[in-house]
Amino acid sequence: MNAAPLAEQIGLRHQSAGNRRNMPYPVLEVRGVTKHFPGVVANRNIDLDLFPGEILAVLGENGAGKSTLMNIICGLHPPTSGSIRVGGRRLECRSPRDAIAAGIAMVHQHFQLVSSMTVLENIVLGAETTRRGILDPATDERGVDELCRRFGGQLDINPQAVIDDLPMAMRLRVEIVKALYRGARILILDEPTAVLTPQETGSLFQLLRGLRNQGTAIIFITHKLREVLDVADRIAVLRQGEVVGHTRPGATTEQAMATMMVGRAPSLTVPKVPGVPGPPMLQVDNLTVHRNDGTTAVDRISFEVHQGEILGLAGGQDNGQTELIGALTGLRPVSSGTVRLNGHDTTHASARRIGREGGTGHIPEDRHTHGMVEGFSVAQNLVLNLCNRPPFTRWGLLRLEAIRAHARRKAAAFDIRATSLEQPLGSLSAGNQQKLVVAREMRDGLPLLIASQPTRGVDVGSVEFIHHQIVQQRNAGQAVLLASYDLDEILALADRIAVMFKGRLIGLSPAAQVDRNRLGLLMAGIPA
């Protein structure tokens, strides 16, 4: 089913939307914008209107072209063709500076803050007050204070704090203040909720509604359907670089939006039968791990993962998940405590011993750093961890035929779509790259799978597939440790759930006993 005609049928093409009060002229008009990157069309002939005093949700999968479109609007990328008008005047945007001057500010998905500088320095950067050539931080600080006071506590920040020391929610606040300080009339937020707990998301929405009521036009980008229904006034859906439909929260459902987004009806839940946990496979006792700078990342943590169960590890970024997984997989030294894998002490074992001999599959948090070699072929990447043992090697020489045969089998089983197995992995889509990493790390009969952010940045189809595979491994008796910042993923997959907060493990309990709200509180460090 094509979604665009559907939207037309229910009368929601933006041209015909007539229920807006006092806002006849769009503040932002995007007309026929097309953007080519070498080998890809990221945006194709996009039309979009934004009116003052509304929140427009732009919905789409990873790779649908949302961020590219916003980068064009905020002046980072010049469009290949098409035009953008702000307040009726054509915007000749050669750099973000021009967009800022036109009243457009964007909060990027990866915060654009200089982490070694203070909050105030970041806010005023590019718009500093000087007196006789010397910076005048006192005046700047008064300006920022005044701005923040207007929002009655919702935007409270400490201007002297260094960004590095701030939690993600606070950094988002700094980004928003930075945008407002430049006098933004059009505020673009690119997936701002990815790093927030449900409670923090709630207060962000409150703030956005307040801004909207004061006349700011807001574009809110996300792929989370629930949030769209919650906060948006109007919804535009992007798929494969094109606008495929417009709708309103009252006139649609999550299922309908998902269908528009993906182009077919995806299943939003993972089919799962109750598991049969066996004896403990991974036993972690009193584990402490330090960061590179010597601070404590993991603080005396103990837990077990049993055969046939998925232990979900939730928590915000920078709370020690990364370091914990690093220690468990041998990538980071353990400071104290013990790790036992299948009864054997692997506390100080190398990554090679844990992975290959111990039989731990590891889907790393950042596939580009720890999961793949971009320049290597699909076939080579699939044997990265096996290439020095039979049947892939004999007398120290690789056996290319065996490697190719292995690749053909894995590619078929894991739906890795490549034009050729000799294609460099870097040229595949994110979803296919991730499926390859998953395929390599899920060998039959391995006792333990450690999956960290297994579906970050991949399309809905691949998410479905990967989730399915993880559940299958668990059904086959494997122990699975699943670390994710995505609460929905944890709730969909895990049998037991724990939250990491500032290096401690809190609230470990069966999945049936926790809900989003409780998890959100735990992620904020509030034990229920």
Add this chain to the structure above:
Amino acid sequence: MAVVTQSTARFAAGLSLLLLAGAFLVEYAPFADIQPIRMLFGENVLNFALRAAVPLILGALGGILCERSGIVNIGIEGMMLAGAFAAFVAKNATNHWALGPSLLLGTCATLLTGAAMGLLHALFCLRFGMDQIISGASLILLSMGISATFFDENTVAVGKLAPWPVPLLSAWPVIGPLLFHKPPITYVALLAVAVVGFALAHTRWGLRTRAIGEHPRAADTAGVAVLRLQYLNTTLGGALAGLGGGYLVLEAVGQFQEGMIAGRGFIALAAVIFGNWHPVGALGASLLFGYAQAVHNELLLAQAPFLPRHFVSMIPYVVTVIAVAGLAGRVRAPGSLGQPYLRETEA
């Protein structure tokens, strides 16, 4: 970051105070007759230390301007050599002029040539996307080649910059002759440390420079013209490094010799790192390296019987290695150092 910066500044202040205190002891206390103390803190050795430090200070400042903007500069040596050779050529061509204008022309030539080398580095790295290490190395080879080809050993430049005593201050005991009875480029170098240090911390230019060196994309999205600032700073840095080389010809020696920079550009780079990319820190490091050189000189002159000559000759290098290696992990380079900023990449 702030703490480390403070510690390098403290080091610089501590070292300077130590040396000055030593100088006073030699001057006034009964220690004056004790040979080793005279050797370590006498007027000779301290003057020599400052003389050896000036080119390092200027070279390091050039490196700092460049690297705080995110561009690696291993080509300080080449910028200094080009500056030195340009000074020599200009001065030699005007041997028949009065000394003052001739030296002034030499100074202008050294600044402009250094700036041109900086601009070239920026063009290589930013416009043509060359690897920044390779570009730096090519600057060194370029200036080595040009100076070797065109240098005529029979030409002799006449005269060099004389000390300009600062009125009143130069009459102070001990401090006067050490600090206020110097030729002009020495003053320029010391002032430049203060100016660059202040400007980095307290001006719009400084804030933006720090931002582009740490996170150019953040600066760009905030409306800072990243490339323009990188070009500007690399060019300014080249001019300062060039002056560091010109100092040798115009103020220290009065002549040019092939390969006369003799690794000072690399020691200046070590000073950048040791000084944690901060001007005051680099000043401290340069003084330390200059002082090691001076002590080495004194020991050689005194023909100290207790140390073999070869070990004495190792002192400056050993100090450099220990200083830089001892700091490994304690200093922090600008966040985006060496990564060219490309606005148009996805994500």
